[in-house]
Amino acid sequence: MQGDRVDLVHPVILCGGSGTRLWPASRESFPKQFIPLAEPLRSSFQAAAARLSDPATFARPAVITANDARFLVAEQLAQGRIEVDILLEPCRRDSAPAVAVATLHAAARDPEALVLILPADHAIGDDAAFVAAVRAARAGARAGHIMTLGIEPTHPSTAYGYIQPGHPLPGKAGEAGAHAVARFLEKPDAARAAGLIAEGALWNGGYFLFRADVMLAELEARAPEVLEAAQEAVATAERDLDFVRLGAEAFARAPQISIDYAVMERTDRAGVLPVGFPWSDIGTWGALWEIAERDADGNALRGRVAVRNTRNSLVHGSGEILTTVVGLDDVVVVATDDAVLVTSRSTAPEVKGLVEDLRRRSAPEADAHRLMYRPWGSYQRIDIGARFQVKRITVKPGGRLSLQKHHHRAEHWVVVRGTAEVTVDGVVRLVHENEAAYLPIGCVHRLVNPGKIPLELIEVQVGSYTGEDDIIRIEDVYGRDKA
Numbered sequence: 001m002q003g004d005r006v007d008l009v010h011p012v013i014l015c016g017g018s019g020t021r022l023w024p025a026s027r028e029s030f031p032k033q034f035i036p037l038a039e040p041l042r043s044s045f046q047a048a049a050a051r052l053s054d055p056a057t058f059a060r061p062a063v064i065t066a067n068d069a070r071f072l073v074a075e076q077l078a079q080g081r082i083e084v085d086i087l088l089e090p091c092r093r094d095s096a097p098a099v100a101v102a103t104l105h106a107a108a109r110d111p112e113a114l115v116l117i118l119p120a121d122h123a124i125g126d127d128a129a130f131v132a133a134v135r136a137a138r139a140g141a142r143a144g145h146i147m148t149l150g151i152e153p154t155h156p157s158t159a160y161g162y163i164q165p166g167h168p169l170p171g172k173a174g175e176a177g178a179h180a181v182a183r184f185l186e187k188p189d190a191a192r193a194a195g196l197i198a199e200g201a202l203w204n205g206g207y208f209l210f211r212a213d214v215m216l217a218e219l220e221a222r223a224p225e226v227l228e229a230a231q232e233a234v235a236t237a238e239r240d241l242d243f244v245r246l247g248a249e250a251f252a253r254a255p256q257i258s259i260d261y262a263v264m265e266r267t268d269r270a271g272v273l274p275v276g277f278p279w280s281d282i283g284t285w286g287a288l289w290e291i292a293e294r295d296a297d298g299n300a301l302r303g304r305v306a307v308r309n310t311r312n313s314l315v316h317g318s319g320e321i322l323t324t325v326v327g328l329d330d331v332v333v334v335a336t337d338d339a340v341l342v343t344s345r346s347t348a349p350e351v352k353g354l355v356e357d358l359r360r361r362s363a364p365e366a367d368a369h370r371l372m373y374r375p376w377g378s379y380q381r382i383d384i385g386a387r388f389q390v391k392r393i394t395v396k397p398g399g400r401l402s403l404q405k406h407h408h409r410a411e412h413w414v415v416v417r418g419t420a421e422v423t424v425d426g427v428v429r430l431v432h433e434n435e436a437a438y439l440p441i442g443c444v445h446r447l448v449n450p451g452k453i454p455l456e457l458i459e460v461q462v463g464s465y466t467g468e469d470d471i472i473r474i475e476d477v478y479g480r481d482k483a
Helices: 044-050 067-079 095-107 127-142 171-175 190-198 212-222 224-235 248-252 259-264 285-291 348-360
Strands: 009-015 062-066 085-089 114-119 146-151 162-168 179-185 202-211 238-240 243-245 270-275 300-302 305-308 314-317 323-326 331-335 340-344 371-374 377-384 388-395 403-405 409-417 420-424 427-431 436-439 445-448 455-463 472-475
Touching: 009 044, 009 095, 044 067, 062 067, 062 095, 067 085, 067 243, 067 371, 085 095, 095 114, 095 202, 095 212, 095 224, 095 259, 114 127, 114 212, 127 146, 127 171, 127 202, 127 270, 146 162, 146 212, 146 259, 162 190, 162 270, 179 259, 202 212, 202 259, 212 224, 212 259, 224 248, 285 314, 285 331, 285 348, 300 305, 305 314, 314 323, 323 331, 340 348, 377 455, 388 445, 409 420, 420 436, 427 436
Parallel strands: 009 062, 009 114, 062 085, 085 243, 146 270, 300 314, 305 323, 314 331
Antiparallel strands: 114 202, 146 202, 162 179, 162 202, 179 270, 238 243, 331 340, 371 377, 377 388, 388 455, 403 445, 403 472, 409 436, 409 455, 420 427, 420 445
């Protein structure tokens, strides 16, 4: 509290990234922050949003995410009944432009607002301790420091950057345990990591708390091109349904640079508050094993799995596939319905390079799941051949696919559950269970679920080309004809 000011913190969740080191569970179409990994029933993004629920500490949160992830974000927030502002990045530009946009968004409400930047894909084992740390860091931020939460290391990790604390900050910030930052250090080798921990260095977890006017001044002084692009992107933003689309042309001009390089490693205002709550960035399968509940043999098991004579391993299965491991130690085995990963825990970080290899080979499994989520529901590929594709489509009650047509394929829809409202060239009819509809090549069509239960149907596509880019949207209630 300063005068009559109520120091509510304006949290902004950065929800980008693809998490390729956690392939095949995490992919471009459904990245790790949306997958229940550290917890069985909610994603790390949902956990991060729920962590900001204390109205005495936090103002209405904002989320900055990619355009393609907007409906995933909205759906997962709706499941938790959490209301936020959702800002859409037209392209990826690393964290500095995102932080600039977040700061401008908060400054529009209060030029001296306290802004908290936090990642969407981390696991925190003590929510109360996290909130207490944010409260403790407010004094330093209000005094004009750009505060970061420095994670007290549990082992000499080469996966994280480090922060060396300097002298205690003056006043209430120092009383809360905050220090000036002596310097930020890049990811070290193992020997250097051990030495840094012995010297009292902290992990850089990517949490920043600052006054909006302070960060804007630092951006103007140290990264003016980032700030200028962000200002124009915010000024030219447009509202689309429940989203705010940042100006695409302006945002694309922003340099691709992290907030660490742009500001934190150059500013003389950096402060750090050491924190000891359980934390992981869940960056690799090995990192997930470290925080997961394990059995007496040290195995972390998830899904429909069985192991024998196996120790200190992570076995992760999804769907109905039974995943079994016999006679192995210190391994990672991950099975999805279309891909299987087997690696040692020590080489798990190399999965990112494997995904890059798969992309060079144009393997669809590199980025796309068989099960794909859409604002109206989902579809799952069952089979595909040279001139056909078979999908299972699920439409939520009230869900409405776009009015569309295809140049290269005809489609057959067979309803297996619920009732479908099918439009073909202006003719509307209801199709019930065990009934079918035929959509010839070039017809203008739409599918709607008018009922109270999910609509399930089997779609058979036949034609010279069955790719997703053979969809010409004429009208779409979800705004995808503008994307």
